Amino acid sequence: MSNEQSGDVILAGDKVYLGQVRRDLAPVYRRWLNDLRVARTMGIISYQGLPLTDEDEFDWFDSVRADKGEVMFGIYELGAGRPVGNCGLSETRIPNRSAEFGIAIGEQDARGKGYGTEATRLALDYGFNILGLHHIWLKCVEFNHAGIRAYEKAGFQQAGRLREAWQLGGKQYDVLLMDVLARDFESPVVKELLDIPGDE
Template sequence: MLSVVVKAGLRTLTLDAPAGGGFVVTETPDGDVYERPVVNIEGQKVALGPNRRDLVPLYHRWENDYSTRRTDDPSEARPVTEDEAFNQYDEWVKSGTERTIQFTIYEVGSWRPIGVTILRDLDWHSRNAVFGIMIGVGDCRGKGYGTEATRLTLDQAFTVMGLHTVLLDALAFNPAGLRAYQKAGFREIGRWREAALMNGRRWDVVFMDCLASEFKSPVLANVYVPDTAAGAMPEG
């Protein structure tokens, strides 16, 4: 059995699986079809789900697109082979999540993968981490997707993992990115002056952080709610 719903230019197709479970795929106006993925955190515009090995060729394409990575440290731009990308993914899976948490960003509705976020250098003693993000699809920039994906990743960091502070660094020639980080909850804490070279000009590296005490959960505070107060330890 097939049912079709058309919404905001997208066709959502609900198909009955042989076992009766059913699954949902979405067809975009360009004709691309995406099955609804496994997601951990869903916002209004984007959702975050676990990275997938079948998406490594897509991650690989983003990593090799210099226009996508333009706002990263230019000195780190280099060709990356697909074999290397698969090896990196497999090594990350083997190492577990002790030091790194990664998400794929999906556009809500179309469910197409549009980027990635990361919490790296996890310090479980001091409960800190470093944040990073890449929006790999050009038409998804400037729509608030990056801001919401950042906020959802911070929700994971503070509400689920119990971290105390999250740090990031960004280049001063990316004011749109800096504004997005500020909207998500980060604030500037200092600069490494003229530490980056781009197009023959020196730029500051901007350091920003967000504290758990300054962050308001947009999603997960409504998920991690005790069923009952029974058995709770009294305050004081």
């Protein structure tokens, strides 16, 4: 039975849907994060080190489940139900209605297909229209050009720059701060699902 058949779909777009992160997929998540093409833009190499083990991923899963301020989604291909990545919002319980967004497309053959952009828009829709957030932001290392393009397509704009704040391979790189406000975001799914009238 696929995730779609089991009712695990939280929000669906045209290409992907957001579902639950699953403990049984810890070996898949570990494989993704041990891929240097994924890890290099996530800071894992610098602060945690590689290789990660299945136990590391089980620990991560348990910590996410225990943290009520963290909303984590699995990203699945629509139709096939194949897991292709994860995304989430952290620090969502802080009273200022702001959260940090993060995403990783783990499957190499799932990159460059618009999955990341669509998953980002779905997560923003959930954050703004289900959680009632006002401001969502992210950090992105300057050499992650595909990520920057995807974030901009999803509605983020550059808000600042942390100079030489990212170390990789003996070099320092700038980190871009990007954000989006609820009033600047048009709901692709949630408002229609909940029958929320638009601004007229």
